[in-house]
Amino acid sequence: MSAINTHNLHIEKASTSKIKDVDFKNLTFGNTFTDHMFLCDFVDGEWQQPKIVPYQAMQMEPSARVFHYGQAVFEGMKAYKDENGDVFLFRPDQNFERINKSCARLAMPEFPREYFFEGLTTLLNLDKDWIQTGVGNSLYVRPFAIATEPVISAAPSRTYRFMIICSPVSPYYKGKVRVLIAEHFSRSADGGVGYAKAAGNYAAQFYPTNLAQQKGFQQVIWTDSNTHTLLEEAGTMNVFFRIKDTLITAPTSDRILDGVTRKSVIQIAKDNGIAVDVRPIKVSEIVEASENGTLKEIFGAGTAAVISEISAFEYRDKVHELEDLGSQSYAAQLKQKMLHIQHNLAEDKHGWRYQVL
Numbered sequence: 379m380s381a382i383n384t385h386n387l388h389i390e391k392a393s394t395s396k397i398k399d400v401d402f403k404n405l406t407f408g409n410t411f412t413d414h415m416f417l418c419d420f421v422d423g424e425w426q427q428p429k430i431v432p433y434q435a436m437q438m439e440p441s442a443r444v445f446h447y448g449q450a451v452f453e454g455m456k457a458y459k460d461e462n463g464d465v466f467l468f469r470p471d472q473n474f475e476r477i478n479k480s481c482a483r484l485a486m487p488e489f490p491r492e493y494f495f496e497g498l499t500t501l502l503n504l505d506k507d508w509i510q511t512g513v514g515n516s517l518y519v520r521p522f523a524i525a526t527e528p529v530i531s532a533a534p535s536r537t538y539r540f541m542i543i544c545s546p547v548s549p550y551y552k553g554k555v556r557v558l559i560a561e562h563f564s565r566s567a568d569g570g571v572g573y574a575k576a577a578g579n580y581a582a583q584f585y586p587t588n589l590a591q592q593k594g595f596q597q598v599i600w601t602d603s604n605t606h607t608l609l610e611e612a613g614t615m616n617v618f619f620r621i622k623d624t625l626i627t628a629p630t631s632d633r634i635l636d637g638v639t640r641k642s643v644i645q646i647a648k649d650n651g652i653a654v655d656v657r658p659i660k661v662s663e664i665v666e667a668s669e670n671g672t673l674k675e676i677f678g679a680g681t682a683a684v685i686s687e688i689s690a691f692e693y694r695d696k697v698h699e700l701e702d703l704g705s706q707s708y709a710a711q712l713k714q715k716m717l718h719i720q721h722n723l724a725e726d727k728h729g730w731r732y733q734v735l
């Protein structure tokens with residue numbers, strides 16, 4: 379192992395790479411990790427020297443607060459490599475700002491910008507061979523922060539660990555998704571943590587999603603917790619509806635996460651002359667549009683899948699099937715445009731690409 383110290387980042391390189399054991403043609407999302415990881419501890423009211431070390435298991439006391447009270451936040455972003463070997467992130471400033479918003483909501487200390495970007499770029503440089511070229515291939519980057527203080531009284535931790543781990547992903551088309559509209563369970567509430575990428579939000583979704591899966595639906599479309607009459611998110615993605623030729627998506631709020639993919643899809647749609655309406659959407663309106671044939675598409679938008687098309691939804695025991703528009707769908711067209719910008723195959727007129735190396 380060799381150790382390098384840049385002005386504030388300590389690097390300990392892995393002595394051997396695991397990359398030769400990886401079958402990049404048969405990756406399962408989130409199962410394989412690169413050779414290195416980034417970490418930085420918060421102790422005595424300060425972030426300590428950040429480090430990059432070989433990816434490895436960690437020791438933690440069973441009393442660490444994260445295990446008891448779920449004081450944990452995360453992000454998800456992707457790095458892409460073009461045919462020249464240049465590596466890009468997509469709007470990483472948005473993820474940086476969002477993780478600090480999430481931290482603030484979970485009473486966790488914000489992470490410094492310089493540490494985040496220096497850590498991220500150095501980590502991607504060290505593990506650049508793990509990023510495969512080709513549209514759809516990428517390296518999923520997972521920054522997260524956890525409460526580490528070994529005390530089980532219910533209060534915010536006084537120590538934290540901020541980390542970044544990376545996992546190679548290949549395009550994996552799961553097919554279209556069938557969804558159930560939530561009438562009882564909720565993902566988030568007014569004044570709650572729905573807008574934060576809090577780990578516990580996901581844990582709370584697993585049970586209702588399992589119930590939906592038992593009924594033959596892959597995901598739940600979440601409605602507002604007060605009345606269950608407004609459509610908010612699809613699983614862990616923002617959701618878009620196309621009625622006639624207009625795309626509609628709900629405004630972000632306490633309850634709805636401000637997705638980077640969502641805001642990019644809105645911009646790309648507008649750039650391509652597609653009308654976008656950002657406003658609350660009633661379940662009744664979508665049911666009616668489905669019945670009178672004006673509901674053309676529903677799709678989810680998020681970093682992992684970019685765009686995930688929905689083929690049917692169930693509401694009050696009635697299943698509504700959507701027509702398959704194939705490559706003519708807004709979903710397919712917007713996904714293609716987004717991927718081309720991310721992979722440096724199309725003009726980046728909004729300055730979204732961030733070159734890492």
Ligand SMILES: *Cc1c(COP(=O)(O)O)cnc(C)c1O
Pocket residue numbers: 454575611613614615616635636637638639640679680681682
């Ligand atoms: C992460 C996430 C999204 C998508 O955000 P992106 O920035 O587009 O990846 C949407 N909804 C929820 C609840 C999320 O956690």
